[in-house]
Amino acid sequence: MLTYNELIGLRDKLANGEIQLEFAKALYWNDSKEEQRSWHTKDWKERRLEFLKDKCEICNSSETLTIQHQSHPRKYSDYLREITRGYTKEYIDTNQQISKSDFTDYVFKKYDYYAVPLCPNCNNKNPSLRVRKTPKYRCADCKHEFDEAIFRSANELISIFYENEDAYEVQDKCFVSKDKWKNKNNLSNIRYWQQRERAKNQDTEQIEKEAFLLHVNDCIKYLSFKDAITACRKCAFNFDIKKMELCPQCKQHYKGFQYPTCIACLPEENLKAALESIQFGKEWHEMHERLDID
Template identity: 65%
Template sequence: MVKYSEVIVLKDKLANGEIRLEAAQAQFWNDFKEGQRSWHTKDWHERRSQFIKDKCEICGSNDTLTLQHLSHPIRYSEYLRDITREYANQHINTNPVVDKYEFSNYVLNKYDYVPVPFCPNCNNSNPDKRVRKLPQYRCTACRHEFDNPVYRSVDELISIFFDNKDAMEVRDKCFISKDEWGNKHNLSNIRYWFQREQAKNKDAEKIAKEAFLLYLNDTIKYLSFDDTITACKKCAFHFDINKMDLCPKCKQYYKGLQYPTCIQCLPEERRKTVLESIAFRKDWREMNQQPGMD
């Protein structure tokens, strides 16, 4: 795992074009092992002593002190997703016209089509299918009764979509992606993913570089200890795992980070209401966990 100073140098080289993205990524992830953490490294322990204080900044204790980060870096894949989305939106705004032939090929190659029945009178989809009464179908929109619903081919739906993207016939999610996820989409959804892929293919290297630079900046911030506080083991656990810190009013009970005080320090009427709500939710959970409850 690369050292803090090495990450800074690597980021500057990549930003200035002194090293290619592939080489920078290979250098950064060189010798990286699954489950390895920054705080296990020698570099971390050597620099840690320069920042850690002699007591917990939350409760004042000096028992088993650690450096608690107030924020954590997000994954490179998340940066890559966000930057790709930005480029896709920019591409869509600057290239609103989609080639019908290319779009049709994309749909046929990427999706399986499950035909949807339409009312022959009003084109509303998915009419009610009756078992005993004839005619077999009844439209829920116009109340028209019929035996033979209308089915559209993929080409017909695409033609309708290009004429009117808000047409009733193209609203249904009747296309299932052929990937492992099997997501259901309508043609409007597919158009976005088609244009997103175009943007991604066009600017793949720029997208990856921007995302990796953001990731390196985030990593540098994390390794720098700039956004850390000294905390005892108990306060660090509550902060990191339970998202809680010590109540500033009583300095005795822990509270959620989003709240100004703990429950015990609330005004009497407010405290009573909150405790009743907590008790109700607890009883409700216990009741639902009893045998025979669905």
Template identity: 75%
Template structure:
């Protein structure tokens, strides 16, 4: 794990092109895993010691003080997905068309086609399959009975897709990716993944660098304590587990992070409303548990 200063230096070097992305990644991940917690390092412990105040910044207690972060670094892999999605969207917005033959090639190379059985008479999907009776199938729509279902070819489906991408015939997820994920896709999603792959191949270096820098920025922000306060054990627990902090009005009650004050400190009218809705929720919950609905 790099120290705070080393991380700043790494970001500078990468931004100014003094080192390349691969070199930066190697330096960053050398001897460390992405998940490794920064507070195991000596650098962190020392910097924490100089950051931490002698009492809780929320309630002034001095019981077991800790650093309370308001945000945590997002993982590199998460940023990578996010940025890839952004580049895919740009590519789709500027260049939405793919030729039919290119699309067909891609599908055949990357997917297994599991066709949907159709009634040969009315072309309704998924006729009932009968285990004991002959003929094997019966169409629920037109009541036709038959032994052999009908299937559309890939070319037929693709032609329909190019006419109308929302057509009823092509909504089924009958294309299974040949990779280990075995994802089921319909033609629209196959097209999306194809374009996303194109964007990724075209701009892989740019995408990775952008994602890596965002992740490094998050880590720097985290290590700088810019977004942190000193909190006592109780306040830290309330923030982390219950998503609550101390009410700034009364400095006594805890409140949900999304609310400006605790219930008691709300203006009269608003307080009544909230108390009533809490009472209502309680009764509702009791009624449900009584009837065993919960």
């Protein structure tokens, strides 16, 4: 794990093109998985001690002090997804066409097709399947009864899609991905995934570099303690879990982030209005419980 200053050095060198992305990644991850990483290095512990004040910056208590971060680094994989989405949008906006034969190959390579049954008389989708009666199907639209439904081939559907991508025939999500996710897609969804794949392959290095730099920047901000405060365990708990902070007026009770003061400090006319709101009513009830008024 790199120290704070080493991390800044790494970021700057990568941003300036002095080192390659692969090298930077290797240095940064150093064979560890993202989820298993811990910030608690010797360097971090020393810098934390230096940062930690001798009392809670919210309530002035000096009991069990911790560092309360207002934000946490976003994962590299999250950034990667976000940046890829942006590049895909750009790819689509610049209207780069995928030929019908490329698209057809992609569909057959990646998806299994489960055709929708159609009425042979009127082509209506999904005729009702009858368990006890024969013939087996009855069309809800033209009332035709029949044993054999008809099906469109995947090639037929693709041709319709290339004529009119909003056609009624191509809306169904009847293509199931061959990977372990077994995602259901229609042709328009599949085209998006193919466009995404192409956009990604075109700019792999750039996409990864942008995502990596954003992630490293988050980590630097986190390690810098710039958006952190010293808080006692009680204040930190209220902040993180209950989304409450100390009332600025009485500096005694906690209040929800969205309210100006705690309920005890509310002026009387506001109190009346506030009680009319159901949400506030709940809050009021919680407050009573906490103050042991009930």
